[in-house]
Amino acid sequence: MKHMKKILALAMCGAMAAVAFTGCSNNGTTTSGTSEGGNTNLSGTITMTGSTSMQNLCQALQEVFPEVYPNVTIDAQFTGSGAGIEAVTAGTVDIGNASRALTDEEKAEGIVENVVAIDGIAVVVNPANDVTNLTQDQLKQIYTGEVTNWSEVGGPDMAIVVVGRESGSGTRSAFEELLGVEDACAYAQELDSTGGVATTVSSTEGAIGYLSLDALDDTVKSIQIDGVDATEENITAGTYALQRPFVMATNGEISEQSELVQAFFEFVYSEQGQEVVSQVGLITVDGPSAE
Amino acid sequence: MKVKSSNPAVAPSGKTTILGVNQSRKAIERTATIIFFVCGIVAILAVAAITIYLIASGAPALGKVGILDILFGTVWSPTADDPSFGIAYLILASIFGTALAICIGVPIGLLAAVFLAEIANTKVANIVRPCVELLAGIPSVVYGLLGAIILCPLMYDIEAAIFANDPNHQMTGGKNLISAILVLAIMILPTVINVSESSLRAVPQNYRASSLALGASKIQTIFKVTIPAAKSGILTGVVLGIGRALGEAMAVVMVCGNVANVPFPFNSVRFLTTGIVSEMSYSSGLHREVLFTIGLVLFVFIMIINVLVNVVLKKGVEKE
Numbered sequence: 001m002k003h004m005k006k007i008l009a010l011a012m013c014g015a016m017a018a019v020a021f022t023g024c025s026n027n028g029t030t031t032s033g034t035s036e037g038g039n040t041n042l043s044g045t046i047t048m049t050g051s052t053s054m055q056n057l058c059q060a061l062q063e064v065f066p067e068v069y070p071n072v073t074i075d076a077q078f079t080g081s082g083a084g085i086e087a088v089t090a091g092t093v094d095i096g097n098a099s100r101a102l103t104d105e106e107k108a109e110g111i112v113e114n115v116v117a118i119d120g121i122a123v124v125v126n127p128a129n130d131v132t133n134l135t136q137d138q139l140k141q142i143y144t145g146e147v148t149n150w151s152e153v154g155g156p157d158m159a160i161v162v163v164g165r166e167s168g169s170g171t172r173s174a175f176e177e178l179l180g181v182e183d184a185c186a187y188a189q190e191l192d193s194t195g196g197v198a199t200t201v202s203s204t205e206g207a208i209g210y211l212s213l214d215a216l217d218d219t220v221k222s223i224q225i226d227g228v229d230a231t232e233e234n235i236t237a238g239t240y241a242l243q244r245p246f247v248m249a250t251n252g253e254i255s256e257q258s259e260l261v262q263a264f265f266e267f268v269y270s271e272q273g274q275e276v277v278s279q280v281g282l283i284t285v286d287g288p289s290a291e
Numbered sequence: 292m293k294v295k296s297s298n299p300a301v302a303p304s305g306k307t308t309i310l311g312v313n314q315s316r317k318a319i320e321r322t323a324t325i326i327f328f329v330c331g332i333v334a335i336l337a338v339a340a341i342t343i344y345l346i347a348s349g350a351p352a353l354g355k356v357g358i359l360d361i362l363f364g365t366v367w368s369p370t371a372d373d374p375s376f377g378i379a380y381l382i383l384a385s386i387f388g389t390a391l392a393i394c395i396g397v398p399i400g401l402l403a404a405v406f407l408a409e410i411a412n413t414k415v416a417n418i419v420r421p422c423v424e425l426l427a428g429i430p431s432v433v434y435g436l437l438g439a440i441i442l443c444p445l446m447y448d449i450e451a452a453i454f455a456n457d458p459n460h461q462m463t464g465g466k467n468l469i470s471a472i473l474v475l476a477i478m479i480l481p482t483v484i485n486v487s488e489s490s491l492r493a494v495p496q497n498y499r500a501s502s503l504a505l506g507a508s509k510i511q512t513i514f515k516v517t518i519p520a521a522k523s524g525i526l527t528g529v530v531l532g533i534g535r536a537l538g539e540a541m542a543v544v545m546v547c548g549n550v551a552n553v554p555f556p557f558n559s560v561r562f563l564t565t566g567i568v569s570e571m572s573y574s575s576g577l578h579r580e581v582l583f584t585i586g587l588v589l590f591v592f593i594m595i596i597n598v599l600v601n602v603v604l605k606k607g608v609e610k611e
Contacts, residue, residue, distance in 0.1 A: 117551075150462065159451065161464035167368065168569050168575075183371040188463040189464060189548045189559055191549065204447065206462065275566045
């Protein structure tokens with residue numbers, strides 16, 4: 001009997017350890033290395049406002065930037081992309097955050113689109129599912145509940161289990177925004193983590209889910225959107241549909257900004273800054289010189 | 292000090308005599324009293340702090356959104372352009388989920404307790420009891436994990452069979468109200484069993500002896516004498532079980548699907564607890580305040596249950 005108890009206890013320990021390890025995600029924002037050049041004695045406050053989707057990125061930058069420039073604080077508000085661009089146009093903030101490309105009118109007012117990162121979303125299904133491609137329209141229909149069986153989109157006769165993220169998640173808002181199905185989605189499951197989505201899709205036949213591109217792994221099958229694979233290359237090339245730029249817009253070119261703001265952009269485009277970008281699950285971009 | 296100065300029998304060292312020992316003992320007694328008092332206060336302070344904090348952070352949203360809109364609204368879309376914060380389905384899911392888990396868990400738990408206390412011989416009881424204790428020690432996340440891995444696929448099969456040709460049913464992949472209820476029912480077992488068993492054991496032996504002497508069978512004795520005599524203890528177990536089921540978040544969030552739907556058995560549902568757990572991390576502004584309001588609602592529920600129990604227990608005692 002005692003022996004059995006020990007084995008049971010061991011098994012439980014194992015299970016708990018497994019849980020503990022899966023609980024550790026790579027959301028840390030520690031960085032290594034130092035910034036290249038620049039006067040680190042700058043002091044002051046950089047103000048920015050805008051996209052709520054960029055909250056994670058901005059907060060990570062808020063943490064890391066002062067490690068290089070100890071006397072600079074970043075004051076970030078999250079009011080929405082439109083409000084961000086309005087504020088930077090009006091000159092009330094240094095930087096306006098937008099999780100979309102700027103419109104021509106906005107650019108005509110002298111606002112400069114500085115893309116600091118790209119958000120890519122992969123649509124995933126169970127590996128046993130032989131559907132390889134969906135059009136945006138089909139995806140829309142699936143997520144709004146118009147299509148409920150895979151056979152309607154060229155797959156096997158199997159019910160679709162629509163998996164998504166909880167309200168407030170940046171991935172969810174990006175996905176719904178890009179497809180134009182804001183708050184119209186009929187989810188069967190709302191999970192509160194990227195890992196949760198991957199696990200559920202990998203273990204549920206007929207499930208479909210979405211997750212940030214960097215979280216993609218072999219347990220789920222990423223499908224093509226409009227015939228384009230979800231890869232970093234296709235996103236950088238702009239052919240993959242479910243992507244959006246994270247713009248830190250300035251009123252006029254970066255070179256026309258204050259020394260503080262210039263230092264900030266130099267940092268964001270530096271290796272260290274882009275490391276932060278990839279740590280919060282976004283796709284890195286080259287500096288403004290490559291644009 | 293007074294004792295020492297007024298009594299010439301005390302040796303200068305003050306420690307070797309009986310009175311000296313008495314004095315140091317008194318000091319210890321006093322210190323211990325103070326320590327106990329402080330510990331007692333900590334619990335009160337914690338309850339007071341939680342109550343004040345929950346009301347302070349949960350009440351404002353009630354005013355901003357409207358208490359009826361929150362409690363009886365059925366649409367939960369906190370991040371929409373025109374946000375809606377109705378938690379009626381969350382409340383219903385919590386009530387139904389808990390009630391049904393109790394309906395399943397309590398009979399099993401009570402009968403298991405009867406088995407342990409009345410029927411099983413020592414050998415068997417010594418095997419079953421550690422298992423129950425182990426069940427109590429398993430972290431809730433493990434229940435959730437097992438539920439998600441074992442129970443949900445099973446539910447998915449059943450769901451697929453039942454709703455195969457029903458276009459109005461949204462397939463949930465097995466994460467539904469039933470899965471949550473089953474997980475909760477198992478989770479409350481150890482609480483119900485342990486408390487019920489000790490209250491059954493506390494029933495005086497002569498009750499049983501009298502019943503048996505009057506010609507009642509063993510089973511009749513258990514149901515007509517022992518269980519009624521242990522009623523208040525069993526009820527306490529049930530209430531603790533309700534508390535655990537109502538407050539459980541971690542295990543439930545992994546098996547319930549977590550969409551604010553009408554709590555039908557095969558629907559993906561969201562509980563009060565899972566609503567808070569899943570959205571706290573990214574919420575902001577009014578959304579966050581409403582999550583605190585959900586916490587407040589949960590708190591009020593627990594309070595109501597506690598009060599009810601006290602009333603019921605008191606009545607039970609008065610009758611006896």
